[in-house]
Amino acid sequence: xxxxxxxxxxxxxxxxxxxxxxxxxxxxxxxxxxxxxxxxxxxxxxxxxxxxxxxxxxxxxxxxxxxxxxxxxxxxxxxxxxxxxxxxxxxxxxxxxxxxxxxxxxxxxxxxxxxxxxxxxxxxxxxxxxxxxxxxxxxxxxxxxxxxxxxx
Ligand SMILES: [Zn+2]
Numbered sequence: 001x002x003x004x005x006x007x008x009x010x011x012x013x014x015x016x017x018x019x020x021x022x023x024x025x026x027x028x029x030x031x032x033x034x035x036x037x038x039x040x041x042x043x044x045x046x047x048x049x050x051x052x053x054x055x056x057x058x059x060x061x062x063x064x065x066x067x068x069x070x071x072x073x074x075x076x077x078x079x080x081x082x083x084x085x086x087x088x089x090x091x092x093x094x095x096x097x098x099x100x101x102x103x104x105x106x107x108x109x110x111x112x113x114x115x116x117x118x119x120x121x122x123x124x125x126x127x128x129x130x131x132x133x134x135x136x137x138x139x140x141x142x143x144x145x146x147x148x149x150x151x152x
Contacts, residue, residue: 011143017126024118029053030125032140038114051140055121057128065120072116073108077101 012032013019028035034050047054056062075077084097130136 012140013142015125015130017122020125021119021120024122025115027114027118030118030122031130031134031136031142037118041110043113044117049133052135052137053130053140054135055117057121057124057134061124062117062120064124065116066122068123069109069112069116072108072112073105076108077104080104 015031023074027038029037029048029050030046032051034048037045037055039045044055044109056114059109079134080100081097084100085092088097130141
């Protein structure tokens with residue numbers, strides 16, 4: 001996968017799930033791969049400064065990001081509890097396990113905040129492909145994926 005700028009007059013590459021997730025994990029715009037979408041850790045632009053993509057595609061869009069953040073944090077907490085209990089068995093130190101889970105429960109969502117925003121946007125683009133209402137500059141609208149070959 002390459003995120004090189006496209007050749008002049010060439011349509012940008014199609015938005016495959018791998019490309020969407022890769023861009024999201026690097027905190028880049030899922031549509032064009034452009035950076036600078038976060039001012040600070042918790043402050044995201046409304047639109048991509050490169051392609052104009054409006055990140056909040058529908059009202060309530062960020063509820064999915066919140067849910068994803070909660071799921072990832074709770075999953076990490078579950079892994080810490082089960083893994084820590086297994087490592088300390090047969091004499092688990094519950095004070096240490098609770099302390100680690102509390103610290104994880106507070107810091108995890110703060111750390112994950114921008115990642116879950118971009119990952120949710122990627123997931124949304126997989127479920128609801130780019131639309132004319134998304135405000136994307138026509139020069140940055142990706143090529144459509146070719147249809148799968150016909151079976152005979
Ligand atoms: Zn963009």
